[in-house]
Amino acid sequence: MSNAESAAIKHRHKLISQRVATLPPSGIRKFFDLLSSVEGVISLSIGEPDFVTPWHIREAAVYALEKGYTMYTSNSGMLELRQELANYLELHYGVSYDPENEILITTGSSEALDLVMRAIINPGDEVIVPDPCYVAYPADVVLAGGKPVSVPTSEENGFVVGAANIEARVTNRTKAILVGYPANPTGAVISREEAEAIAQLARKHDLLVISDEIYSRLVYGAEHVCFAGLPAMKERTILVSGFSKSHAMTGWRIGYVAADSSFTQALTKIHQYTMLCAPTMAQMAAIEALKNGESEVNRMVQEYNRRRRLMVKRLNEMGLSCFEPKGAFYAFPSIRTTGLSSEEFAEQLLMEERVAVVPGSAFGPSGEGFVRCCYATSLSNIEEALKRMSRFVTKLRKRSTRQ
Ligand SMILES: Cc1ncc(COP(=O)(O)O)c(C=O)c1O
Numbered sequence: 001m002s003n004a005e006s007a008a009i010k011h012r013h014k015l016i017s018q019r020v021a022t023l024p025p026s027g028i029r030k031f032f033d034l035l036s037s038v039e040g041v042i043s044l045s046i047g048e049p050d051f052v053t054p055w056h057i058r059e060a061a062v063y064a065l066e067k068g069y070t071m072y073t074s075n076s077g078m079l080e081l082r083q084e085l086a087n088y089l090e091l092h093y094g095v096s097y098d099p100e101n102e103i104l105i106t107t108g109s110s111e112a113l114d115l116v117m118r119a120i121i122n123p124g125d126e127v128i129v130p131d132p133c134y135v136a137y138p139a140d141v142v143l144a145g146g147k148p149v150s151v152p153t154s155e156e157n158g159f160v161v162g163a164a165n166i167e168a169r170v171t172n173r174t175k176a177i178l179v180g181y182p183a184n185p186t187g188a189v190i191s192r193e194e195a196e197a198i199a200q201l202a203r204k205h206d207l208l209v210i211s212d213e214i215y216s217r218l219v220y221g222a223e224h225v226c227f228a229g230l231p232a233m234k235e236r237t238i239l240v241s242g243f244s245k246s247h248a249m250t251g252w253r254i255g256y257v258a259a260d261s262s263f264t265q266a267l268t269k270i271h272q273y274t275m276l277c278a279p280t281m282a283q284m285a286a287i288e289a290l291k292n293g294e295s296e297v298n299r300m301v302q303e304y305n306r307r308r309r310l311m312v313k314r315l316n317e318m319g320l321s322c323f324e325p326k327g328a329f330y331a332f333p334s335i336r337t338t339g340l341s342s343e344e345f346a347e348q349l350l351m352e353e354r355v356a357v358v359p360g361s362a363f364g365p366s367g368e369g370f371v372r373c374c375y376a377t378s379l380s381n382i383e384e385a386l387k388r389m390s391r392f393v394t395k396l397r398k399r400s401t402r403q
Helices: 003-012 027-033 057-068 079-093 108-120 137-141 163-168 193-205 260-275 280-292 294-317 342-353 379-402
Strands: 103-106 124-130 147-152 174-179 209-214 239-242 255-258 372-373
Touching: 003 103, 027 280, 057 280, 079 103, 079 108, 079 255, 079 260, 103 108, 103 260, 108 137, 108 209, 108 239, 108 255, 108 260, 124 137, 163 193, 174 193, 193 209, 209 260, 255 260, 294 379, 342 379
Parallel strands: 124 147, 124 174, 174 209, 209 239
Antiparallel strands: 103 255, 239 255
């Protein structure tokens, strides 16, 4: 590269905002780049259902197109969809929302999370986030001009943020506690008692709870606790969710926020200038998902559960101790006994055995010593991947006894 070219690149970089320039790239993305350079890989790395969206839902979108539903909807989303969502939230979690002004349809829960941060954060405000956590949580806080404050969690406390640990980090700048249970990357669920302790803390310090419940339908023998359904919590909880995981609809980009109208109104102000509305055909598909999708959701959950049991059993058998994830579709085994860092483990496993897992460190410092294995892939893929992992772990043990 000539001096003139590198000077031009440097100049262009200077035009990028400080906030974005200093934001670290997602640790997951870095790993995907490496993954794309290796052939014949079984991937346990991508957090997305391997199921195609059920046909009746796809058909509803095809029908919407045939009927000419190709225009904008209201900023808040189609009223019929908001009505169906209000019924759904009442039915599953016993929380009632007014479809007219307490529900906003968004372009995936990703947009919802971004809107929430931008709507509530003044420069320097703090938002408490669990560590490890979904990679977008701290990034969304930073991009909105806030400061993420991490609360470490561990296998010993089931990867759930304890109220006492949160309280130790509350300052006069704390605005909200961001929680996401069932959790990515750990598969942890929160018990009613633990959620109530956090709710009590939020009331005591007048904090908001932003609850990302995108995995709420994917629970195995455990209860999903909806924060907004806890006593006196509806008015201080911003519930974020979507259809990506429950209905295998990642590519449709459809999610929602349910909250007191003062919050949905504030969020809508940003949404109307940036997104206008969620895709119309996706909204039509989501209506069908809510009306007739239950049996498909249950079928997928049963299948995930079979895979989950197999994965956790085999990981423990090969000596990678794995706490029992009761939600989402991730196992989070400890790889500490191998003596490798989680990044080294993931890289060597990929290169030597062609299995992709995500280093736990990509989700925060407390993820070090763990890897995330997603079981949203076929049982045969999981069996083969676990065979390869077991061979890899045995090889590592032999290597370390020889040294
Ligand atoms: C915890 C969590 N929240 C939100 C999202 C984003 O989902 P959506 O497809 O609704 O934007 C993901 C995606 O992986 C996730 O794991």
